[in-house]
Amino acid sequence: MNFMAIKVIYFNEMLRFWKTLFQSIASPVISTALYFVVFGSAIGSRIEDIDDVYYGLFIVPGLTMLSVLTQSISNDSFSIFVPKFTGTIYELLSAPVSFYETLIGYVGAAATKSLILATIILVTASLFVELNIAHPFWMLGFLVLTCISFSLFGFIIGLWADNFEKLQIIPLLIITPLVFLGGSFYSISMLPPLWQKVTLFNPVLYLVSGFRWSFFEISDVGVGLSLLMVLLFLSVCIALIAWIFHTGYKLKQ
Amino acid sequence: MSSIVSIKDLSKTYNSGFEALKNINLDIKKGEILALLGPNGAGKTTLISTICGIVSPTSGSVTVDGNDIITDFRKTRAMIGLVPQELTLGTFDTVWGTVRFSRGLFGYKRDDAYLEQLLKDLSLYDKKDSEIRALSGGMKRRVLIAKALSHNPEVLFLDEPTAGVDVELRKDMWKIVNELKSKGVTIILTTHYIEEAEEIADRVGVINNGELLLVEQKVHLMESLGKKQLVIELKESLAKVPSSLDKYNIELSDDGMHISYTFIVKDEETDISDLLQEITNSELHLKDLKIVQSSLEDIFVDLVKEK
Numbered sequence: 219m220n221f222m223a224i225k226v227i228y229f230n231e232m233l234r235f236w237k238t239l240f241q242s243i244a245s246p247v248i249s250t251a252l253y254f255v256v257f258g259s260a261i262g263s264r265i266e267d268i269d270d271v272y273y274g275l276f277i278v279p280g281l282t283m284l285s286v287l288t289q290s291i292s293n294d295s296f297s298i299f300v301p302k303f304t305g306t307i308y309e310l311l312s313a314p315v316s317f318y319e320t321l322i323g324y325v326g327a328a329a330t331k332s333l334i335l336a337t338i339i340l341v342t343a344s345l346f347v348e349l350n351i352a353h354p355f356w357m358l359g360f361l362v363l364t365c366i367s368f369s370l371f372g373f374i375i376g377l378w379a380d381n382f383e384k385l386q387i388i389p390l391l392i393i394t395p396l397v398f399l400g401g402s403f404y405s406i407s408m409l410p411p412l413w414q415k416v417t418l419f420n421p422v423l424y425l426v427s428g429f430r431w432s433f434f435e436i437s438d439v440g441v442g443l444s445l446l447m448v449l450l451f452l453s454v455c456i457a458l459i460a461w462i463f464h465t466g467y468k469l470k471q
Numbered sequence: 472m473s474s475i476v477s478i479k480d481l482s483k484t485y486n487s488g489f490e491a492l493k494n495i496n497l498d499i500k501k502g503e504i505l506a507l508l509g510p511n512g513a514g515k516t517t518l519i520s521t522i523c524g525i526v527s528p529t530s531g532s533v534t535v536d537g538n539d540i541i542t543d544f545r546k547t548r549a550m551i552g553l554v555p556q557e558l559t560l561g562t563f564d565t566v567w568g569t570v571r572f573s574r575g576l577f578g579y580k581r582d583d584a585y586l587e588q589l590l591k592d593l594s595l596y597d598k599k600d601s602e603i604r605a606l607s608g609g610m611k612r613r614v615l616i617a618k619a620l621s622h623n624p625e626v627l628f629l630d631e632p633t634a635g636v637d638v639e640l641r642k643d644m645w646k647i648v649n650e651l652k653s654k655g656v657t658i659i660l661t662t663h664y665i666e667e668a669e670e671i672a673d674r675v676g677v678i679n680n681g682e683l684l685l686v687e688q689k690v691h692l693m694e695s696l697g698k699k700q701l702v703i704e705l706k707e708s709l710a711k712v713p714s715s716l717d718k719y720n721i722e723l724s725d726d727g728m729h730i731s732y733t734f735i736v737k738d739e740e741t742d743i744s745d746l747l748q749e750i751t752n753s754e755l756h757l758k759d760l761k762i763v764q765s766s767l768e769d770i771f772v773d774l775v776k777e778k
Contacts, residue, residue, distance in 0.1 A: 220545070220578045222575050222576075222578045222579065222580065223575060223576050223577070223578055225575065226571075226572050226575030226576055227576070230568075230572055233568075237563070304559060304561070304562075305555070305557050305559035306559045306560065306561055308525055308553070308555050308559060309573060309576060309618070310576070311523075311524055311525045312523040312524050312525055312548060312551070312553050313548060313573075313576040313577055314544065314545040314546075314548040314549045314577060314578060315576060315578075466527055470525065470526060470527050471485055471486070471526050471527070
């Protein structure tokens with residue numbers, strides 16, 4: 219195992235994060251504050267509590283997940299796409315580094331960035347609402363698993379994409395709608411029965427629901443099922459990456 | 472000299488169906504400088520990319536110091552440094568940062584003293600804190616060399632190291648290559664500049680259309696395939712070559728003032744003294760004579776044309 223390579227990939231990626239620290243922090247803080255102003259204060263005051271949870275508070279887990287999912291994907295897809303695009307990937311391919319070591323370095327860094335981001339969002343949210351976390355370990359578990367899973371997913375997108383358009387298309391056209399329609403800002407019990415059933419096919423529902431349960435002990439689906447779905451998504455991503463590495467798809471000619 | 476890189480029956484066919492390498496067999500000797508010559512698209516970059524692990528071979532095998540490049544990739548890649556053809560560097564990285572990154576990637580612990588010396592040797596030390604984007608093309612090329620040498624490799628691949636660089640920098644590069652050779656590094660460089668191979672290589676391999684046409688000691692190649700031309704300037708214009716010289720295939724210039732005879736140095740049938748005797752007997756009045764030797768470029772062009 220080339221631990222040194224994992225270390226330098228990880229810290230090199232983290233260095234990029236520190237170099238753009240202002241954008242990295244300011245962007246989620248501003249967007250979270252805006253969501254709270256609009257949904258929490260302006261509209262939220264006219265919306266009834268959901269399962270006895272004040273609406274402004276109810277949206278915190280969904281809002282965190284929204285940022286974590288999109289940032290995890292964007293961080294790791296860019297991290298691997300840019301070396302491919304500029305040609306600097308030659309160095310990774312010609313170094314005594316296995317694909318798995320490369321993956322650990324990149325995904326580790328992307329997941330760390332997303333965790334930092336989630337912490338910033340939760341701290342920002344706590345300025346607007348009184349935040350109590352019922353099951354902090356479950357909350358952390360869901361968060362870490364989601365950061366890793368979606369960083370892996372971002373890595374796959376980064377490998378698959380051969381231009382900037384493809385890099386943006388999945389986060390923009392698939393992930394963002396799934397997050398918005400996955401109960402981030404509402405409980406699916408508020409939907410008509412047919413749409414409740416349709417929403418059950420949305421994988422993001424399980425992430426948001428499990429994550430919300432760890433805060434307020436309320437959920438749209440059972441917490442066990444949520445955990446199972448997160449682990450399933452993680453397994454699918456790992457299996458897909460294993461196949462990519464085995465075949466060299468989009469990596470080697 | 473023992474082989475450090477051994478290539479056996481190596482072929483590469485891309486998904487598009489293009490056969491970039493056709494059954495290549497080559498032994499690269501420890502400590503030598505081997506120049507791979509070939510026109511664009513000949514397969515030079517594919518060959519070194521395959522050895523370095525960037526391109527997967529379709530068939531055949533490559534070993535580096537007895538280790539297979541696929542099953543023992545950690546050992547083989549740790550021994551190899553690669554300087555790519557393109558100036559592929561992270562534009563916002565600093566020189567120091569990118570060289571340290573390369574060393575770590577190869578599994579080596581931080582060694583600032585070694586890297587500082589390396590940057591000094593490559594005249595990069597005063598630029599160590601500069602961002603790559605602020606450097607000239609020549610400096611970027613040096614950074615790529617520094618990255619490739621950051622883990623002290625035994626074998627260095629230089630893919631078109633002097634493509635698009637000015638004469639002064641090219642000579643600097645040759646100096647760097649010779650210094651590395653003196654430290655025992657085996658160097659394989661691809662080039663389409665014949666004078667580069669002529670200047671620094673110990674052996675020359677000619678590759679075209681994915682086939683290795685020959686690999687030969689540069690000196691032997693020049694001797695065995697090198698043609699010489701005896702050019703004689705006459706005092707008076709000649710309308711026709713005397714019939715006594717017919718057997719020599721003498722060429723007469725358009726103005727009739729020069730006759731020339733092309734011969735192969737190693738060819739046993741070549742006998743300059745007989746020819747000169749015949750010229751004297753034919754009462755031609757000579758003004759001057761000179762011998763022109765064919766360059767590696769001429770040899771290369773002939774070989775590629777033949778195939």
